[in-house]
Amino acid sequence: MYTSVVRLQNVFGFFTTVAFVVAAFIAASDFVAERAPIVRTLKTTSVQVVRGRPHYYSSKKEEYAVINFSLDADLSSLFTWNTKQVFVYVTAEWPAADHSTTNATNEAVIWDSIITSPSADHLANHWSRRHEEAAQERGREDGKLVLKNQRHKYKITHPSGKLATTENVTLRLHYNVQPWVGLLTWNQDVDYGYWKALKNGVSKRFKLPAIKEKKPASAGSR
């Protein structure tokens, strides 16, 4: 019995099936696209610890690490037809101060950037401060990052409020590939098939210096 309702149902059902199969193929195509991210340099250029307040109305004093760095990386192989954007971020990592919890770690993002793929450029919001950033960062459209003495984006602190003279701090580069459809993926430490591990993405160990007496108007991560 072919009423118009049944016909409509069939058309809609067929449409969704085809749409999902095509989407599944596009998502699966990620696994056969080669990924070979290259990091040439990641190093700190200036490291300071300053005292500040979490926000303007707070009376609490905390220590903030101000870390600037240089980065030379080529992430252009992450951009395929299914890449919507790559979120690149640099974290600072350090082990816990008290040795009772030796395996406890601390990790905080000091800088990040959204690199939209050319197919998603119309979605990038150019009204924000990313506009200036885009002008500063040479060649960011194709995933090649050449940052010289890049200013930190976030001053970092610790719940204890103490950061000065922390040892064994490292910077680490990470990325998160956002697809148009399919699985979200991050940088990996080992090779998976066509996807190579991100090597050399860690800086040398360094020590945060003692406090530099200086009062920024508004420290904190805003």
Next chain:
Amino acid sequence: MLSSLANPRQAAVQLMNFGLILSTAFMMWKGLSVITDSPSPIVVVLSGSMEPAFQRGDLLFLWNRNVVTETSVGEVVVYSVKGKDIPIVHRIVRKFGKGPEAKLLTKGDNNVSDDTELYASGQDYLVRKDIIGSVFAYIPFVGYVTILLSEHPWLKTVMLGLMGLVVVLQRE
């Protein structure tokens, strides 16, 4: 319609079919919940705070088990704050410590500042149990229907009516 009223057996079968469809959908949702260990394994993006990665109406699939590694910095998580109903999709940007008591701070990629102001008063960090899942897969736009439904409640009535009508009208 009238014929189904005249034939009670067929009406009962149609009622059963309708109930079967509803319970299948419900069981699939709950089954997914058990597999992913998340109370809400599929969520629809409601705000633009993660743009351009996620836009309103995009569908996110969540995973809430820590099989290999802990939930860590860089993951996009959905969390809910005590006293607020609407779950938020943001990225973890800081993590202090390890285990279930590790302090986590989140931020939307598209927001200028971190989420401290979104948390409950007096709460500076999230802990693992505030998180209802990490985003692992993405389908664009498909969830926009639910946004339409919640913004225009009369659509719900229309849709339910249409579904009922189709079930009643079609035979087998």
